[in-house]
Amino acid sequence: MDRDLPGAVVVSTEIVNGTREDTVGPLAVGILEQSRVHTKTPQHVAEDPLELRAALRDAIASGARIIVTVGGTGVGPGDITPEVSAEFISVRMDGLTQQIRDVGLAKTPLSSLSRGIVGITERGVYGVLIVNSPGSRGGVKDALGVICPLLPHIFEQLDDQDHS
Template sequence: MRPVAAVIVASDRCADGIETDTSGEFLVRSLRDCGFSCASATIIDDDESKIRAALAEALDQGARLIVTSGGTGIGPRDITPEATAPFIHRPLPALAQLITAASLEQTPLAALSRGLVGLTKDSPKTLIINAPGSLRAVECVMTTVAPLLPHLFSQLDGTDDSAGGYRPHEMAVTEVLD
C-alpha cells in the first residue's frame, strides 16, 4: 500500500478564483511520482485557522507527508509557518536549510522564505514541509527533498538499513509544467 501524502495550497488569489493554482498541481504529480498516494491539492485562503484545519484533516486522513505551498514570505498574509508550528514536534532545520540553499541558487529572494520543516509527534510520524507558492520554488523543493524521502521514511519506520534507503537515482520528479 502506498503511503499517503497531502498538498495544501495557501493562496487568497487561488482560493478566490483570481489565479489558477499550478504549484499544487505540480506537487501532487511529483508526490505520486515518488510513490505516494495523493489526492488533489486543497486550496484555501491565507488564513491561520483554515491552514490549521487543513493540516489536521490531512493528518486525520493518515498523511505521512504534507507539503504546503504558499504563505512562507514576509507579507502580512504570509502565516503558513505560524499555522504549521503547533503541529511540528521535531523540527528538521538542516533540511529547511538545504531547501533554502538550493533555492538561493535560483533566486536571492529565497532568503525571504520562512518555511518550516519537521515531524509531527503522533505515530506514525508525518513529515511537514512548508514550500513557497511559486511553481519554480516548489520544483526546487521537490528536486531537493525527493531523493531523501526513502531514507527519511525508512528511519521513521524503523526499517533503516543505515545506507540502503538512500537511492536518489530511483526517485523521479515530474517535469516542469508546460
C-alpha cells in the same frame, strides 16, 4: 509510499477566491507522484490560520505520511504557513529547511525571503513529515527536489527500520 497524501495544501486567498489560477498545486502533486507518493488533488485554503490549521489537522488524521504546503512562506500579512505548521511540528528538520533555501539561492536571491520550515509531527510510525514550500513553481521544484529523494530514508527512520 503506503498511505495516500490527502493532497498538497495550497495556501492562497487569491486561488480560493478564483482571481488566480493554481499552477503550483498540480505541479507539487505531479512531482510527488513521480516519487511514488500517491496523492489526491491539491486542497486550497485561504491565508487564514483557522483554515490552514483545519487542513493540516485533517491531513494528519487521515494517515498521511507527508503534507506539503505551498505558499504563505514570505513576509506579507497573510504569510502564516510557517507559524501554523510549527504548531504541529515536534521535531524540526532545520538541515532540510536550509538545504531547500540553498538550492533556491543558487537560482534567485528571493529564496532568502522564504520562511518555510520542515519537520515531523512526532517520532515513530505515526509521524508525519510537514514541508513548507514557497508558492512559486521554482520554489515547489526546489523544495520537492530536496525532499523527495530522502523520503524512503525519512520513513524508514520514522518506522524504526534498519537504515544503515
